[in-house]
Amino acid sequence: AQKITQTQPGMFVQEKEAVTLDCTYDTSDPSYGLFWYKQPSSGEMIFLIYQGSYDQQNATEGRYSLNFQKARKSANLVISASQLGDSAMYFCAMREADFLNSGGSNYKLTFGKGTLLTVNP
Amino acid sequence: EAQVTQNPRYLITVTGKKLTVTCSQNMNHEYMSWYRQDPGLGLRQIYYSMNVEVTDKGDVPEGYKVSRKEKRNFPLILESPSPNQTSLYFCASSSASGGAFLRETQYFGPGTRLLVL
Numbered sequence: 001a002q003k004i005t006q007t008q009p010g011m012f013v014q015e016k017e018a019v020t021l022d023c024t025y026d027t028s029d030p031s032y033g034l035f036w037y038k039q040p041s042s043g044e045m046i047f048l049i050y051q052g053s054y055d056q057q058n059a060t061e062g063r064y065s066l067n068f069q070k071a072r073k074s075a076n077l078v079i080s081a082s083q084l085g086d087s088a089m090y091f092c093a094m095r096e097a098d099f100l101n102s103g104g105s106n107y108k109l110t111f112g113k114g115t116l117l118t119v120n121p
Numbered sequence: 122e123a124q125v126t127q128n129p130r131y132l133i134t135v136t137g138k139k140l141t142v143t144c145s146q147n148m149n150h151e152y153m154s155w156y157r158q159d160p161g162l163g164l165r166q167i168y169y170s171m172n173v174e175v176t177d178k179g180d181v182p183e184g185y186k187v188s189r190k191e192k193r194n195f196p197l198i199l200e201s202p203s204p205n206q207t208s209l210y211f212c213a214s215s216s217a218s219g220g221a222f223l224r225e226t227q228y229f230g231p232g233t234r235l236l237v238l
Contacts, residue, residue: 045229
């Protein structure tokens, strides 16, 4: 089973509108972290936002917010007031404590397959 | 400026010709990792290192080697490249000295596009 599922291969949004990118995850570990990264066409991976499994409030970073629904195991990224520069691939990723396999020593991020966001003028 | 650098950024090679992709970070991070990115598959971990002389396999280690002789460097070695290793490769690093390791941000290098003919 996939640990991170991004069901939207592509999304379109009009400039200045808000958009939600979906992410669901699968883990039995009570301690985990969820990350979103942006990958523009130039290829680099840019960290956007983090949510911890024990965090009481949804994370926010500027125009980015994370809609964290723990019981549903979802961590959707919300981008408000979309800009043309937001056009990129977006990846959801999870880090588990992974004590079973690595004694907690692997800071590995498990990534979803990504959502390609296109912002139209 | 805090950064992770990779070289080369682009490489075209032929099957069987050994190559090394270098990775260096200037943030004194303990943890370093290599990922490969393939269309429709997201990023998958190849190898990782928790500190100098401590390395271990990730999810897709076959055909790759790594070494960690210095804290700042973590080269990826392809002893005998094959076409199925054509991919976009990322090196990443993060701090591992704090207690809140789950929230440690992983910083990525710019990527190396490798084509094996």
